Amino acid sequence: MAKFLQLIPMLIDGGAERFLVDLSNELVHQGHEVVVISLFPRNEEGLKYFPDLDPRIRLVFLDKKLGFDAKVILRLRKTLWQERPDYIHTHLRVVNYLAMAGFLGLPKVPVVHTIHNDARKEVSGDKEFRLRRFLFSTGRVFPVTISETSHASFLEYYGLKRVRRIDNGRMEPRSSVQMPAVQAEVSRLKAQFGDEVRIWVNIGRITPQKNQAMLVSAFAQILAEGHNGVLWILGTERAPVSTPILAEMAPHLGDRIVWLGGKSNATDYVQCADFFALSSLYEGMPISIIEAMACKALPVSTPVGGIPEMIAPYGVLSETAEESSYGDALRSALNLSADERAERTDALYRRYAERYSMRSCAQSYIQLFQELKKT
Numbered sequence: 265m266a267k268f269l270q271l272i273p274m275l276i277d278g279g280a281e282r283f284l285v286d287l288s289n290e291l292v293h294q295g296h297e298v299v300v301i302s303l304f305p306r307n308e309e310g311l312k313y314f315p316d317l318d319p320r321i322r323l324v325f326l327d328k329k330l331g332f333d334a335k336v337i338l339r340l341r342k343t344l345w346q347e348r349p350d351y352i353h354t355h356l357r358v359v360n361y362l363a364m365a366g367f368l369g370l371p372k373v374p375v376v377h378t379i380h381n382d383a384r385k386e387v388s389g390d391k392e393f394r395l396r397r398f399l400f401s402t403g404r405v406f407p408v409t410i411s412e413t414s415h416a417s418f419l420e421y422y423g424l425k426r427v428r429r430i431d432n433g434r435m436e437p438r439s440s441v442q443m444p445a446v447q448a449e450v451s452r453l454k455a456q457f458g459d460e461v462r463i464w465v466n467i468g469r470i471t472p473q474k475n476q477a478m479l480v481s482a483f484a485q486i487l488a489e490g491h492n493g494v495l496w497i498l499g500t501e502r503a504p505v506s507t508p509i510l511a512e513m514a515p516h517l518g519d520r521i522v523w524l525g526g527k528s529n530a531t532d533y534v535q536c537a538d539f540f541a542l543s544s545l546y547e548g549m550p551i552s553i554i555e556a557m558a559c560k561a562l563p564v565s566t567p568v569g570g571i572p573e574m575i576a577p578y579g580v581l582s583e584t585a586e587e588s589s590y591g592d593a594l595r596s597a598l599n600l601s602a603d604e605r606a607e608r609t610d611a612l613y614r615r616y617a618e619r620y621s622m623r624s625c626a627q628s629y630i631q632l633f634q635e636l637k638k639t
Contacts, residue, residue, distance in 0.1 A: 266350040266633075267297040271358040275302050275323075276310030277500055277526050278469065279551040280355050280380045286435045286551075287353075289318045290626040299347055303328040303336055303361060312528045315440065341365040349373060351633045354405075355380065360392060363399055374636035375405045376629070378430075379414055381548040382569065383421040397422050406636055408629075411549040411570020428632055431570075433625025434554040434616075440529040450536050453494055456519075462493040462598070465537040465561065467530050467552045470499050470506035472545070475566070475585060477512040479543035482591040484516040491598055493520070495541065496533055500526035530555075537561040538605070539597055544568055545585050557616040560609040564597045566590060574620075578608040 268291055270284050288298045299322045306325045311317075324343060328336040340361055344352075352375040354362055359377045377399075379386055387393050399405040400422060407427045409415040415429045453461055464483070468474035476497060483495045501510060510523070517523055527533065534540060540556035540563045547569035554574070556563045563579040565571050572581055582593035600608070 265295050265297060266630075267299070267347070268633075269344070269347060269349040269352045270298060270300045271352065271354045271362065272300070272302055273328075273356050273358055274304040274307060274310060275300070275314065276307055277313040279548075280378075281310075281314075282434075282551045283378075283380070283432060284355055285314045285317055286433065286622045287626055287629065288321050289316065289435065290433075290622045291630075292318045292320045294626065294630075298322070299324060299349070301326065301340070301343060303340070303358060313526065313530075315528055316435075316438070337361060337364045350637075351376070353378070353629070356386070359399065359405060360395060362405075363395060372637070374633050376408055376632060376636070377405050378408045378410065379418060379548070380410060382414060382546055383409075383417040385546060387421075397424070400424055400426065403639075406632070408632070412573050413570050414548045430625060430628045430632070431619055432549040432551060432554060433620055433622035434551055434558060435622045437531045437535060437555055437558050439535060440532055442529040443532045443535070446529070446532040446536050457492055457494070460492055462491075462538045463536060464493055464495040464539045464541050464564075465498065465533050465556075466495065466541045466543070467498045467534070467555075468542075468544070469526075470501045470509050472505070472509070473547075474499065475543040475545050477509050478585070478587050478590065479541055480513045480516045480521055482543075482587050482594060483521060483541070485591055486594050486598070487520055493598075495521045496537070497521070497523045498525070498527045498530050498533060499523075531559065534559040534561050539564055541594075542566065542571070543585070543590060547571060549574065554616060554620045557612040557620065560613055562597060562600075562605055562609050563612070564593050574615075575612060578611045578615075 270288055272281060272284050275281055288300055291298050301324045303326050305327045326336050326339045352373055354377045400407050401424055409418050409427060409429045410432045418427055466479060470476060534555055540561040542553060542565040544566055549570035553563055553571060563575050565581055566585040567581045580593050580597045582589040
């Protein structure tokens with residue numbers, strides 16, 4: 265049994281956070297000890313998105329303040345020396361704080377950093393680039409990419425070849441205790457709009473990256489053309505970033521396009537959906553797409569990040585992230601017969617089971633950590 269430290273800025277709703285929880289759960293299931301360290305304070309609103317967090321996982325919160333906080337570096341350093349882990353796994357910008365906390369003094373502790381996006385998108389400024397390149401090039405931190413596209417972006421951006429690609433994974437989706445309420449809402453929609461109504465789901469924080477204003481406008485046009493559908497948008501707002509986006513969405517919201525806010529039981533909605541709509545401007549390898557594959561909701565997505573390699577040729581891809589192109593993708597999906605859609609979702613489910621299960625993903629990380637331990 266090994267002891268893993270998983271480091272993340274904050275446990276809130278998000279793909280990287282969902283991945284960390286799933287991976288930690290799987291590691292514990294396989295008999296390892298896992299401690300999750302969050303730089304920021306405990307956030308009850310954020311933790312509600314992870315009701316499946318295994319109780320054997322210990323959570324540590326370092327109470328970081330906004331902006332630069334020298335004290336959190338000292339707390340992190342103290343925690344590292346107290347925990348004495350076998351392995352350290354960092355996500356998002358925590359690797360910067362790990363470097364400042366003097367982890368280099370920890371003897372023979374392999375550190376892996378997962379790059380959850382295009383390599384450039386995780387770096388803000390030349391100083392951060394130089395710090396990360398130093399950590400990666402010296403071999404003290406081993407970088408992991410999550411898709412063919414993110415891997416290519418790493419090679420181009422950093423000019424380094426010492427990197428491993430491990431595809432993202434997702435645990436087998438399970439219905440929550442709130443599923444009956446979601447099913448009741450679907451029944452209500454069928455009673456209101458007819459049995460032929462098609463349910464679409466979008467999951468993602470209301471941010472420019474997720475491009476929901478474009479999605480809503482394109483879907484509104486589809487409705488105007490006579491499509492019988494309902495779009496559920498599940499995503500938290502983060503003022504001030506989300507404010508102008510919600511304002512742009514507002515004229516289209518109603519009984520057919522519904523913003524539900526963040527939901528701790530998002531998987532229930534995906535399981536009840538016919539289609540999964542993703543309109544992002546950039547991505548790595550989205551956990552939400554993997555979840556859609558596992559739930560047999562047909563993905564209709566912009567062709568960004570690792571998504572094409574994930575869902576082609578069975579999912580539906582737009583040519584660009586422009587509204588007209590995405591609208592064409594929506595129409596293409598709607599033109600599929602029920603049998604065609606079932607064939608595609610069955611194929612995507614098989615791909616999920618073979619390539620994107622969390623069991624397979626966790627085993628790849630364990631193997632990498634063990635290899636690094638021997639060097």
